[in-house]
Every structure is written in C-alpha cells, then in structure tokens.
Amino acid sequence: MDVPVTNMLTAAEEALNQTFLSDGYLVVPVENQAGLDRIRDCVAELAASHLKIDLPNDRQAFLDGLHQHVDVPGLNDMRLAVINGMNQQPWLRATYFSLVRSVLDQVVGNELVMQRRINLSIQLPEDDSSLLPVHADVWDGDSAYEVVVWVPLVDCFKTKGMYILPPTPNDKHAATLSQYADGTTEDIYHAIEPDLQWPDLPYGKAMVFSQTLMHGNRINEEPETRWSMNCRFKSMFSPYADKLPGEFFEPVTLRAASRFGLDYKLPSGFEE
Ligand SMILES: O=C(O)CCC(=O)C(=O)O
Numbered sequence: 405m406d407v408p409v410t411n412m413l414t415a416a417e418e419a420l421n422q423t424f425l426s427d428g429y430l431v432v433p434v435e436n437q438a439g440l441d442r443i444r445d446c447v448a449e450l451a452a453s454h455l456k457i458d459l460p461n462d463r464q465a466f467l468d469g470l471h472q473h474v475d476v477p478g479l480n481d482m483r484l485a486v487i488n489g490m491n492q493q494p495w496l497r498a499t500y501f502s503l504v505r506s507v508l509d510q511v512v513g514n515e516l517v518m519q520r521r522i523n524l525s526i527q528l529p530e531d532d533s534s535l536l537p538v539h540a541d542v543w544d545g546d547s548a549y550e551v552v553v554w555v556p557l558v559d560c561f562k563t564k565g566m567y568i569l570p571p572t573p574n575d576k577h578a579a580t581l582s583q584y585a586d587g588t589t590e591d592i593y594h595a596i597e598p599d600l601q602w603p604d605l606p607y608g609k610a611m612v613f614s615q616t617l618m619h620g621n622r623i624n625e626e627p628e629t630r631w632s633m634n635c636r637f638k639s640m641f642s643p644y645a646d647k648l649p650g651e652f653f654e655p656v657t658l659r660a661a662s663r664f665g666l667d668y669k670l671p672s673g674f675e676e
C-alpha cells in the first residue's frame with residue numbers, strides 16, 4: 405500500500421494484517437465452534453427434510469456422502485430449499501458473524517456491514533454443472549474493500565475446496581489479462597495455475613479472503629461432496645460499488661458516534 409500511515413496496531417494485529425496482505429487470505433479457527441455445529445446441523449436437517457430421508461446421527465458424514473442421495477438435476481432444487489431455509493433462521497446471521505468476529509475487527513473494521521443473504525455452495529464429486537470459473541468479484545460490481553468469509557461444513561481440501569491467487573502473482577497476471585480478451589476463462593486458469601493456492605479448510609476453520617484476487621473452483625475430484633458457505637463483509641464507511649447497504653448489505657455493528665453523525669442535520673436559518 406502506498407498510503408503512509410502511522411501504525412498503532414498491536415504487534416499481534418500487525419502480524420495478522422501482514423499475513424492477510426501477503427497471502428490474500430487468512431485461515432483461522434472459528435471463534436464459536438458450538439455455533440458452527442448448530443449451523444451445520446441446521447443445514448443437514450434442511451437437506452434431509454427436502455430429500456425426505458431420515459437424518460443419520462453423524463451429520464458431517466451425511467453431508468460428505470450427499471451424492472449418494474441426490475443427483476445433479478435434483479441438486480439445484482435442494483440447494484435453493486436449504487439456502488432459503490437457513491436464511492429464514494433468525495439466529496443464523498449473528499452466529500455466522502460470531503465465527504470470525506474478532507478477526508474481522510482486526511483486518512476489516514469494527515463498524516461493519518454484512519451481506520444480507522448467506523450463500524451455500526455444494527459440489528458433488530465429478531459434477532461440472534455448478535462451477536465458478538476464475539474471477540474476482542470486484543470485476544462484477546463488488547467493492548474492492550469487501551472481504552469474503554468462507555466457511556466449510558465438511559473438511560475441504562484440494563479440489564473439494566477453492567483456489568486463490570495471492571497478491572504478488574495476482575498483480576503479475578492481472579497486468580497481462582488484456583491478452584485474453586478474445587480467449588476464455590479456461591485460458592486464464594491455465595496461465596495462473598502454477599501460482600494458485602488451494603487452502604486446506606478442515607471443518608472448524610474459516611477463511612477470510614480478498615475477492616479482489618482471482619479465485620474460483622474446479623471439478624471436485626474427491627470422492628466426497630463439498631459444502632461451504634460464503635458471506636461478504638466490509639467496513640460501513642469504506643467506498644461501495646454496485647452493492648449497497650439496505651439492498652445487499654446490512655449494518656451489523658454501527659457505533660453511537662456514527663449514529664449521531666448519520667442522524668445529524670444542521671439547524672436551518674442559523675447562518676451568520
Ligand atoms: O466457493 C467457491 O468455490 C468460490 C466462492 C467465491 O467465488 C466467492 O465466495 O466469492
């Protein structure tokens with residue numbers, strides 16, 4: 405970053421921020437394991453109820469083995485039913501935030517807006533129907549100041565997870581993107597492939613990443629189904645792009661001084 409700053413972060417905060425700046429992502433243990441278990445169990449119950457099957461006691465094994473119960477044509481209906489069901493739970497967004505609250509406080513800010521809807525991604529083994537080709541969300545109307553909080557509901561690793569291009573190679577490849585104007589995203593993927601990272605995300609960890617960096621996923625070549633959630637956060641008073649508070653985002657940690665400021669109107673007829 406070129407902006408000179410007087411840095412009054414603590415040593416621990418500075419270390420976390422430096423890791424985020426150099427890798428482009430942070431993998432952290434969730435701060436509320438019981439909350440994550442509650443979300444996972446809720447998702448498993450919604451899926452089992454949509455599929456009209458009895459939910460086994462081992463929720464994680466059930467989610468890992470989902471491809472034994474649903475095929476590609478049935479997957480989208482199930483995904484929509486589960487996303488709608490989970491987003492109707494009044495406790496779920498606050499619980500999601502509690503998974504990473506102190507990390508976001510340190511690397512994003514303490515007055516945050518949170519995406520209103522939590523997304524769910526399900527990738528059956530060998531399924532090529534719901535892939536996200538290489539992209540950066542900022543190319544498509546997201547603010548460069550926004551981070552994604554990505555939370556697996558099963559152990560995610562290799563192609564069962566996602567890939568991201570760290571900042572240094574991202575800058576290098578971004579400078580050559582114009583040469584792909586007539587090509588495909590697959591051409592871009594092959595160019596960046598040697599520099600990609602595939603973060604290991606066992607259940608119980610969460611990833612915070614900058615969606616300004618190129619990222620995406622590939623066909624899941626593991627013999628288990630991938631389940632992950634994602635939700636965007638940004639500082640309330642950092643610049644917005646197309647996605648605005650009220651429609652896409654909701655303030656979740658607004659402080660008193662900002663409430664005074666937002667409500668304040670200069671008295672009229674009072675000029676000297
Ligand atoms: O879950 C993935 O594989 C990709 C997620 C993604 O692109 C995002 O959350 O912005």
Ligand SMILES: [Fe+2]
Nearest residue numbers: 540541615619
């Ligand atoms: Fe993305």
